[in-house]
Structures are given as structure tokens and as C-alpha cells.
Amino acid sequence: MADSMKNVRARTAELPCRAAPQLFFAEDPAQLLQAKALCRQCLVRRACLTDALRRREPWGVWGGELLDRGEIITGRRPRGRPRKLGPVRRDPAA
Ligand code: SF4
Numbered sequence: 001m002a003d004s005m006k007n008v009r010a011r012t013a014e015l016p017c018r019a020a021p022q023l024f025f026a027e028d029p030a031q032l033l034q035a036k037a038l039c040r041q042c043l044v045r046r047a048c049l050t051d052a053l054r055r056r057e058p059w060g061v062w063g064g065e066l067l068d069r070g071e072i073i074t075g076r077r078p079r080g081r082p083r084k085l086g087p088v089r090r091d092p093a094a
Contacts, residue, residue, distance in 0.1 A: 016042050017061075024061040029076050032066055039064035 016038035017024050023035040039045050039061060049063020056070025065072045072090045 015044070025059065027076075032061055032076060035061035036064050036066070 012018070017035070020034075020038070023031045023038070026032055026035070039048070042048065042064075045063050047063075049065055052062030052067055053070065053072075057067045058069055060067060066075060067073070068076075074090050
């Protein structure tokens with residue numbers, strides 16, 4: 001049991017998001033793109049996205065996608081004038 005917990009901790013420390021967690025919840029669209037790029041190298045990307053969607057994560061990059069209130073969105077606009085419509089949602093199956 002102690003060995004398996006040690007392994008889990010060691011593997012978690014290797015996740016790309018552990019190196020730069022601030023990118024995954026950034027306001028800057030360029031930093032969010034960097035986070036998505038880091039996810040592409042991650043071995044647990046698919047499981048991470050599935051779990052984040054199940055938990056309806058309120059915000060952030062999870063499994064290589066940007067989530068907003070539990071749904072995948074295509075991107076975040078930079079600061080400035082707000083859009084008239086809500087965020088553009090993307091079908092996770094697409
Ligand atoms: S896929 Fe998930 S666990 Fe992997 S780097 Fe991205 S956010 Fe982290």
C-alpha cells in the first residue's frame with residue numbers, strides 16, 4: 001500500500017500541469033494555449049478530460065481543452081469589450 005501511494009505521488013509530480021499550474025487557469029489566451037500544448041504531452045489526457053467533464057469543472061484547461069462551467073469552449077477572448085452572446089460551446093464528441 002505504501003509503495004503504491006509513493007508511485008501515485010511520483011507519477012502525479014510528473015504531470016505537465018504540475019510544472020506550471022498558473023497557465024491552466026490563466027486569463028491570457030496565449031497562456032491557455034500553452035497549457036493546452038502541455039496537455040498534449042500528457043499520458044492521462046483523455047481520463048483527465050473525462051473526469052473534468054464529469055465533475056463539471058467550473059474553469060480551466062483540463063485534458064487539453066478549455067472548460068467553462070463544465071463545458072468545453074473554443075477559447076477565451078482577451079480582456080476588453082464583452083461579447084453580446086455567451087461563450088462559444090463545442091460538442092465534446094466532435
Ligand atoms: S491532461 Fe490533465 S493531468 Fe495532464 S497535463 Fe493536462 S491538466 Fe494536467
